[in-house]
Amino acid sequence: MILDIIVSGLISGSVYALLAIGFCLIFGVARIVNIAHTAFYMVAGYGIYFGTHKLGFHPLWCMLASVIMVTLFGLIAYKLFIDPIREHEAAVLICTIAMAMAMQEIMLLMFTGDFLSVPSLMEGFFKVLGVKIFYQQLLTFGLVLLILIALWALLMKTKLGLAIRSTAQDREVANLMGINESRAAMVTMGITVGLAGLAGAVVVPLTILEPFMWMHPLIMMMAVVVLGGLGSLKGSFVGAYILGFAEALVVFLIPKGAFLKGSVALSVMILVLLIRPEGLFGVAFEEER
């Protein structure tokens, strides 16, 4: 059973990490609480469905095309709706909620509320010490690690990364140092929406497509980010696995209470916040960072 818990926890944690890292990055850099983050993930899923079922393309091409299109869509949405009001954080928050709802309704109109699915890139499973693991889950796990390495390289080894980190640290000083802070925010938005699209591309084959599928991961993703510490990528990574393991423990130790796995994970978050209000790796709350 211990192995079951470890495998389940790692898989769930990877999915949450993939979503939370993007959400965390855009918050850290541009102070944008992007509620529409998981809605982009949903749109990527529908894009793959449209490509595979309506146009008959191979899932791999549909996934790549879907991630690119969602990224472009995210950039356009940022330029049109978020950039003009970026200085007003509350307005941005409400705007992203509206964007998410709009995407939900558009998907509902286009694809109805029927439950749909998309094919896996790799079908089937393999066994590790008697525990069955989907190849698609392994792909998700591997991709999360790859993305984290790529993100680390981007942030630590490139000029763009330096600009993003500087902006995240202090927007005004970064501006004074000649960094185009608005462009850094836009590039970050592109990267994070791309990450959401990528999460959609690898996760959707494991789940069901429906216009409301963005809500549950949104709650879990926010819990991960708050638990890890707002704006901390390391925190999001660790937080994601803590909640993933909390869920797995509930399912295996209290089978009748499997439906409580989300609530238990959120309770873990509250418990941690009571002890450490800034989250595991967050900076203590201040007026201005």
Next chain:
Amino acid sequence: MRRLKVGWMMMAALGLVLAIALPARAADVIKIGVIGPMNFMQGKAHWNGATMAAEEINAKGGVQVGQKKMMIELVKADSNEHINVTDATNAMERLMTQSKVDFVVGGFRTEAVLAMQDIAMDYKKIFIGCGAATDELCLRVAKDYNKYKYWFRQTPINSTFLGRTSFIHLATVGAILKKSLNLPQVKIAVVGEKAVWTEGMIKAAEATIPKMGMEVAGIWQPSPVATDVAAELSAIQRSGAHIIFTIFSAAVGITFARQAGELKIPAVQVGINVEAQKDGFTQATQGMGNYVMTLNTYARGVEFNELTKPFVDAYIKRFGETPTYNAGTYDAIKYTLAPAIEKTGTLDADKLVAYIENSKYMASAGTIAYLKDAEGRPLHEITWGPGYVTSVGVQWQDGELKGVWPNQWKATPEAPEVTYKGIVPYKIPPWVIEAYKK
């Protein structure tokens, strides 16, 4: 000038004629509200069934009401009840006050139907349910007849009968497995989504399964919207269960079937899985839902009586899919309302209620007769059992939904055997045979 005056007079006369004629035209129409979540599978089935019934009746000149023929006009009402119960009550209110319908058919989600029922009853309009299974809807008729007598159930059979039928399916499959795989003791994993309607069934399963000579291997209750149940499946496999008794009406039914099929969990799935009742199940599970068995109202090629095949075939031809229980709006209009209106010669709700509750008639889902409670009070609940509505057990076999129950079923040792035309034998998944066959 004079020509202008004549022109005005002609227009005024035309206006007068139209003013008199239009209400008269409207009065020659029977307005039936079709209420359901129209952006979802259930609402579409409500509308499709009602459309077929209305078109068939209107093609024959309409419904004979006393001395005149009246055409049926359907009014679509989107209850959006999956998302918001308030939307459902607003839609029902609109049907009553703006559309001024004579009757209502449809409804899906229990919470929404209970609220919509109250509104229809306040306006004294007959509301025929084609979606919600909770017993409470009909118990209300017995408890407060004067208020709730305008409610009737059409489809599906109520929760109690659904449970009873599911246990019969479980016993049937348990016996097949025991015999075919030489199992000394059949173990059952009970998996029900966390919802009000599943609580009773889970408790009943815990109590009934041991009495049926089988063992409960464990009980799992995932969230209705769980997107990953691999952990639960892993735990079920470790429990050594041979059968997974499913109680699903939500999206988790797809996730569960898909992941169980892909992981080749060595246990068969029997019970209720509403998503598995739909033709889109194969696509939704990417073909992994093969061998899932569920209770259903209709099945391709299965005939309860001579009315089933014409309806099911015509529905498939027109809409490209097998009707689900929500398409019971067809029976509600064609076999419940229309004949009652013709027999009584009126649209008066009270007279129609008095006629319908005492009638026994054939519909495409079986023979309908309404039950009374132990005290003899009318329930407006459809009778379940041989000779009436039994529902059908269906199994996905090679991408097709086949009827597998009742197959030589005897309700009691003395009762006659029941096998509907078109029923085929149940199939055990090959990976289950491989896992247990010695």
